Amino acid sequence: MNAPANRLSAVGPAPPPYRARAPWYWRGLDAASAYLPLLLMAALALGTWWLVKNTPLFENAPVLAPPRHEPDYTMTRFMVQRFGADGVMQVQIEGDLMRHYPDTETLEIDNPRIRAIGKDGRVTLASARHALSNRDGSEVLLTGDAHIEREATATEAAIDFRGESLHYFKYTERVESSQTVVVTQAGTQLRADAMRYDNLARVLDLKGHVQAVYAPPPGARK
Numbered sequence: 595m596n597a598p599a600n601r602l603s604a605v606g607p608a609p610p611p612y613r614a615r616a617p618w619y620w621r622g623l624d625a626a627s628a629y630l631p632l633l634l635m636a637a638l639a640l641g642t643w644w645l646v647k648n649t650p651l652f653e654n655a656p657v658l659a660p661p662r663h664e665p666d667y668t669m670t671r672f673m674v675q676r677f678g679a680d681g682v683m684q685v686q687i688e689g690d691l692m693r694h695y696p697d698t699e700t701l702e703i704d705n706p707r708i709r710a711i712g713k714d715g716r717v718t719l720a721s722a723r724h725a726l727s728n729r730d731g732s733e734v735l736l737t738g739d740a741h742i743e744r745e746a747t748a749t750e751a752a753i754d755f756r757g758e759s760l761h762y763f764k765y766t767e768r769v770e771s772s773q774t775v776v777v778t779q780a781g782t783q784l785r786a787d788a789m790r791y792d793n794l795a796r797v798l799d800l801k802g803h804v805q806a807v808y809a810p811p812p813g814a815r816k
Contacts, residue, residue, distance in 0.1 A: 665693035665702075676730060685710045685731040685764065701727045708734060710764050717745045720762055732764040742769055744793070751780040755791070767793035781809025 669692045676685045689703040706725035710718045723738030736742070740760040746752040757775035762768075769791040777784045777791070777798065787802025 661697040663695055663697055666696045668693050674731075683711060687727070687731050689725070699729050701725075701729065701731075703727065706734075706736070708762075710762075712764075712767060714747075716747055718762075718764075719743045719745070720760075722760070734762045734764075736760045736762065753791075754778040755789075757789075769793075783807045 671690065672692055673686065673688045674692075675683055675687075678684050686709045687703065688707040689705055691704040693702045694700075695702070703725040704723070706720070706722060706727075708718075708720040708725070708731065710720070710731070712718065720734065720736060720740075720742045722736035722740040725734050725736050727734040737759050740755075740757055742755040742760050742762055744753045755769050755771070755775060755777055757771045757773055759771055759773045760775070761770040763770075769789075771789045774785070774787055775789045777786075777789065777800075783806070784798075784800060785805040786800035787804075789801065790799040791797070792799075
């Protein structure tokens with residue numbers, strides 16, 4: 595026998611599907627991940643605060659004074675010699691008093707007497723009332739009755755320089771002066787307001803007003 599069409603079913607709505615509860619450590623991990631951006635921002639702010647607190651202030655840093663031009667040592671009645679790698683002496687400097695200045699690495703010498711030996715063995719002698727030299731004696735400024743003499747060789751006569759100021763360069767074999775200078779060689783004397791002598795190029799450049807007194811040629815009648 596068929597049931598009436600309008601009869602309600604006795605079966606109720608279907609129950610919701612069963613969901614298993616996650617373990618506690620998974621639930622804790624989900625909560626921590628939700629607050630992770632906030633924790634990172636807090637850590638960044640704390641690190642910035644610590645860095646600012648511990649950074650030294652440059653305006654409070656001590657200011658180093660520039661080195662003063664004062665000698666760090668002196669020598670009296672001294673003699674200094676410098677030798678090359680082959681053991682041959684290159685330059686010898688004597689004087690009454692020497693002062694070393696560390697800020698410029700220079701030497702001031704009273705009454706200097708210098709003996710320099712070139713690569714060809716030619717000797718150059720120099721003297722003055724005062725000298726300013728670099729540390730190895732390869733560049734010397736002579737002042738006060740300055741005198742430089744390059745001794746004669748078998749093929750070349752000695753050459754003599756005198757003036758109030760003479761600048762000597764050992765390695766390039768030059769002598770320069772911006773003041774009146776007298777140059778003498780083989781009896782010929784030249785006077786000029788300034789001079790530049792280059793021994794390697796065999797060039798003597800006289801500047802300003804120049805006067806010359808030439809020696810008579812050999813065998814000329816007196």
